[in-house]
Amino acid sequence: MGIGWNFDNSYARLPNDFYAEIELNPVRAPKLVKLNKSLAKDLGLDVEELQSDKAIAILAGNTAPEGSKPIAQAYAGHQFGHFTMLGDGRAVLLGEQITPKEERFDIQLKGSGRTPFSRGGDGRAALGPMLREYIISEAMHALGIPTTRSLAVVTTGESIIRETELPGAVLTRVASSHLRVGTFQYAANMGSFENLEVLAHYAIIRHYEFIPNSETRYLRLLEEVIKRQADLIAKWQLVGFIHGVMNTDNMTISGETIDYGPCAFMDTYDPKTVFSSIDRHGRYAYENQPVIGGWNLARFAESLIPLIHEDPEQGIELAQNEISKYMPLYEESYQEGMRSKLGLFNEEEQDKELINELLDLMHKHRADYTNTFRGLTIGDMTDTPLSNKEEFKNWLEKWQARLSRQEQTKDEVRQLMESWNPVVIPRNHRVEEALEAAVNGDYSVMEKLLKVLANPYDYTSELTKEYCSLPAPSNLPYRTFCGT
Ligand code: AMP
Ligand code: MG
Secondary structure (H helix, E strand, O other): OOOOOOEEOOHHHOOHHHEEEOOOOOOOOOEEEEEOHHHHHHOOOOOOHHHOHHHHHHHOOOOOOOOOOOEEEOOEEEEOOEEEEOOOOOEEEEEEEEOOOOOEEEEEEEOEOOOOOOOOOOOEOEHHHHHHHHHHHHHHHHHOOOEOEEEEEEEEEEEEEOOOEEEEEEEEEEEOOOOEHHHHHHHHHHOOHHHHHHHHHHHHHHHOOOOOOOOOHHHHHHHHHHHHHHHHHHHHHHHOEEOOOOOHHHEEOOOOEOOOOOOEEOOEOOOOOOOEOOOOOOOOOHHHHHHHHHHHHHHHHHHHHHHHOOOHHHHHHHHHHHHOOHHHHHHHHHHHHHHHHOOOOOOOOOHHHHHHHHHHHHHHOOOEHHHHHHHHHHOOOOOOOOOOOHHHHHHHHHHHHHHHOOOOOHHHHHHHHHHHOOOOOOOHHHHHHHHHHHHOOOOHHHHHHHHHHOOOOOOOOOOOHHHOOOOOOOOOOOOEOOOO
16 A cells, blocks of 8 residues: 555645745655654555655655646745745645545645745755644644644754754654745735635635635635634633744745744733744734734735725725724634633623733733633642732632623533643643753653643643643743744
């Protein structure tokens, strides 16, 4: 039996402005260090065969699998607010795997060497950041947050040069597509109406097939992308996920989270939290993510204007009208999620106030975001700095009174809270510890971490307990790096 590849290459059938065909850049000694067996099965791939030399050569970008047409995608993007021409500088799209359920997923190699879009870069990636993407993307998936996935990591047997010499690696990324806001910006920038329309049509077929074929279909596309992104970013906020580099090239049309570079989960609740070392002005801080989402979507809307209406002024007006719906949609999603985190099934006017009061207390007393909600869920706040605070006791009374005004039982409330408040998240010190061991050849720490992160809402598991604890106090703030 073969590996099970079943490729189509619909993206490569778009006009050739949208990509560059590429030659592969073989590496010296590929070795498989991590394979996502359950994802492999879902994709219709054979787990045993995927560990063969033949498959590893494919996952390293040394040989192309049958049916694949390796390309690098062209795109542009606003990086920290500045427009730039980009494109896959260190990634290769092998093609789209059609699964046994007839679903379509991009199979992309990240860190696979130079492409025509590499600019000054070497096209390569280091092992640590590729494992980091693997861990966090799979944790996000288990949390129920739309995301690209990770199928495998192979080491290359080659070093890459950054500030120091690092072991090289290639990640196999799986995505419902790699269409980005930046892909549309690129198309709009080309100035070809035909190309823009081909791309928008393609995005609809791929992700929004339910949109009927009418004159308003591209406005509908904008509306649907806005809905998915509003919901996605609300989900990030609700678990304390900080993306770290929300450039428009890192925002998908599908509504999946993409590009796990400097991302990290917030520990101590502080709306201003920034982890990324390059985000000096806090553009992508936790509290800014919803607004930046709207800013990026406005860039998407701009690129669609020629398709929305033949009269640009009317096009702008229609697009602005859609954009104005984003914040209310985000708020609705976020508030509903927050009410669920507090076990509230219905909505009362003062709920927002109740939620904000709790967040203010968490901020003031430097409470851990995840553990506070976990404490409220299990009814035990002893591990949190809030437990002995008078103002928190007042808040608890208000919350209890609020809970008693709804008809649901205690069990039902607990169930709802358990399904919205993860026990475990990829805590920064745990991720770092796993990466450090792995880069030194010991993958057991990461394997154990991945096992725990696969069931983030399991309140019964003994295994999760040790993963709730906070790191030893440090004078230095946690910092993340792009890993490029
Ligand atoms: P990112 O910050 O990961 O979204 O990357 C931004 C852009 O830089 C993308 O076009 C990447 O393909 C490109 N890039 C990142 N790292 C490298 C590298 N080592 N070599 C070439 N291009 C890179
Ligand atoms: Mg990117």
